[in-house]
Amino acid sequence: MIHLIWMFMLIAGIVTAMFTGRMExxxxxxxxxxxxxVVLCFGLISVMVFWLGIMNIMKxxxxxxxxxxxxxxxxxxxxPDVPANHPAMGYILSNISANIMGLGNAATPMGIKAVKxxxxxxxxxxxxxxxxxxxxxxxxxxxxxxxxxxxxIRMNYGSASPAEIVGTxxxxxxxxxxxxxxxxRYFYHRKLKKGRI
Amino acid sequence: xxxWLETVSLWTIPLLLLIILLHAVVKKVPAYDCFxxxxxxxxxxxxxxxxxxxxxxxAISVFRASGxxxxxxxxxxxxxxxLGIPAEIVPxxxxxPISGSGALGMASNLIAExxxxxxxxxxxxxxxxxxxxxxxxxxxxxxxAGIRYMGGALKVxxxxxxxxxxxxxxxxxxxxx
Numbered sequence: 083m084i085h086l087i088w089m090f091m092l093i094a095g096i097v098t099a100m101f102t103g104r105m106e107x108x109x110x111x112x113x114x115x116x117x118x119x120v121v122l123c124f125g126l127i128s129v130m131v132f133w134l135g136i137m138n139i140m141k142x143x144x145x146x147x148x149x150x151x152x153x154x155x156x157x158x159x160x161x162p163d164v165p166a167n168h169p170a171m172g173y174i175l176s177n178i179s180a181n182i183m184g185l186g187n188a189a190t191p192m193g194i195k196a197v198k199x200x201x202x203x204x205x206x207x208x209x210x211x212x213x214x215x216x217x218x219x220x221x222x223x224x225x226x227x228x229x230x231x232x233x234x235i236r237m238n239y240g241s242a243s244p245a246e247i248v249g250t251x252x253x254x255x256x257x258x259x260x261x262x263x264x265x266x267r268y269f270y271h272r273k274l275k276k277g278r279i
Numbered sequence: 280x281x282x283w284l285e286t287v288s289l290w291t292i293p294l295l296l297l298i299i300l301l302h303a304v305v306k307k308v309p310a311y312d313c314f315x316x317x318x319x320x321x322x323x324x325x326x327x328x329x330x331x332x333x334x335x336x337x338a339i340s341v342f343r344a345s346g347x348x349x350x351x352x353x354x355x356x357x358x359x360x361x362l363g364i365p366a367e368i369v370p371x372x373x374x375x376p377i378s379g380s381g382a383l384g385m386a387s388n389l390i391a392e393x394x395x396x397x398x399x400x401x402x403x404x405x406x407x408x409x410x411x412x413x414x415x416x417x418x419x420x421x422x423x424a425g426i427r428y429m430g431g432a433l434k435v436x437x438x439x440x441x442x443x444x445x446x447x448x449x450x451x452x453x454x455x456x
Contacts, residue, residue: 083429083433083434084414084417084418084429084433087414087433088334088335088338091338091339091341091342091347092337092338092341092342094342094345094347095338095341095342095343095344095345095347096341096345097347098345098346098347098350099344099345099346099347102345102346104344104345104346107344107345108341108344108345110344111337111340111341111343111344111345112337112340112341114340115333115336115337115338115339115340115341116333116336116337118336118340118380119329119332119333119335119336119337120329120332120333122332122336123325123326123328123329123332124325126325126328127321127322127325127326129321130320130321130322130324130325131318131319131321131322132318132321133321134317134318134320134321134324135313135314135315135316135317135318135321136296136299136314136317137317138313138314138316138317138318139299139300139303139308139310139313139314139317140299140302141313141317142303142308142313143299143302143303143305143306143308143310143313144306145299145302145303183291183295184291185291185292186411190419190420191321191324193420194324194419194420194423194424197420197421197423197424197426198423198424200424201424201425201426208425208426208427208428209426209427209428209430210421210426210428210429210430210432214421214426214430214432215429215430215431215432215435217420218416218417218420218421218429218432218435218436219432219435219436219439221411221416221420222376222410222411222412222413222416222417222435222436222439222440223410223411223436223439223440223443224409224410224411224416226408226409228287229404229407229408229409231383231407231408232386232404232407232408233408235386235387235390235395235404236390236395236400236404239387239390239391239394239395239400240395241395241396241400242396243396244395246396246401247401247404247405247408249454250401250405250447250450250451250454250455251404251405251408251409253446253450254405254406254409254410254443254446254447254450255408255409255410255443257442257443257446258409258410258439258440258442258443258446259439261438261439261442261443262435262436262438262439262442265434265435265438265439266431266435269431269434269435270431273431
């Protein structure tokens with residue numbers, strides 16, 4: 083499905099440009115888009131190296147394990163396919179916690195580690211497993227307690243109360259997280275019924 | 280309230296680090312060696328992402344620069360306005376799951392234009408803060424782990440985004456409306 087979106091954006095873009103006369107902008111957009119992506123990836127290097135390093139300390143000292151044990155009751159319900167003692171669980175829970183605390187750049191490397199472990203658990207298939215889809219649902223909904231970026235922007239534009247949207251944001255992100263989990267479960271059970279698993 | 284929030288967000292990372300390091304000391308773990316060992320994968324991981332993100336971000340920027348994005352917005356606008364979404368917020372609602380930087384720019388523009396404490400300003404803030412860029416999350420996580428078939432992940436993500444948009448409008452209208 084994602085390759086369809088990709089093809090659609092490019093083809094629709096180029097065809098539209100034929101009619102809007104924006105070929106020059108499109109040519110430029112190809113290269114600025116590519117450049118932005120590489121700059122983004124290079125920015126990620128520092129973040130990845132740092133947080134993966136910290137993660138490894140937590141893993142060696144056993145902190146990751148105690149943390150996983152603490153959250154086990156919820157984790158087992160959310161990810162029934164993952165054995166509670168599997169390393170994937172530790173990464174999954176760290177990813178979710180980092181998101182909740184608003185540490186978006188720590189969440190990414192932990193999430194990638196989690197998906198890699200889940201892939202191994204799924205027999206190294208190139209197909210998304212049930213747990214991966216649940217994890218993605220949680221990440222795209224991005225349960226956050228303090229939306230720091232937007233508070234900073236509001237402050238910049240002279241808001242009388244930059245943080246007043248914290249409550250409404252928590253409500254909205256809570257709704258979309260619960261919705262994501264329900265939709266995920268619904269699709270899973272529908273697929274199960276149709277005998278496609 | 281604001282000072283308290285600021286302190287919390289400034290203290291989170293250093294405090295977290297302190298706890299992790301003290302725990303390592305108590306457990307007699309060679310923290311520095313562990314850090315270096317664990318960080319080794321980081322470079323590889325970030326570099327692996329380059330082709331995925333170059334592909335996706337090029338497509339998004341072509342789609343926007345050509346005017347196709349505006350065309351899509353104009354087409355979808357009547358439908359979304361009919362569903363009760365304020366016309367000013369429609370571009371942000373559509374851009375949010377597709378492009379993180381695009382949505383952030385759009386939200387800043389709305390906040391600048393209507394003022395952070397206006398209805399539109401508050402709605403844009405809530406919408407921007409309440410969700411992550413679905414397309415980016417899927418590209419990065421599945422790309423880095425070499426997952427080619429995403430199953431229902433995209434559908435789930437986009438439907439949840441829709442719920443988030445509706446929830447934002449509902450709660451902002453209720454609290455500030």
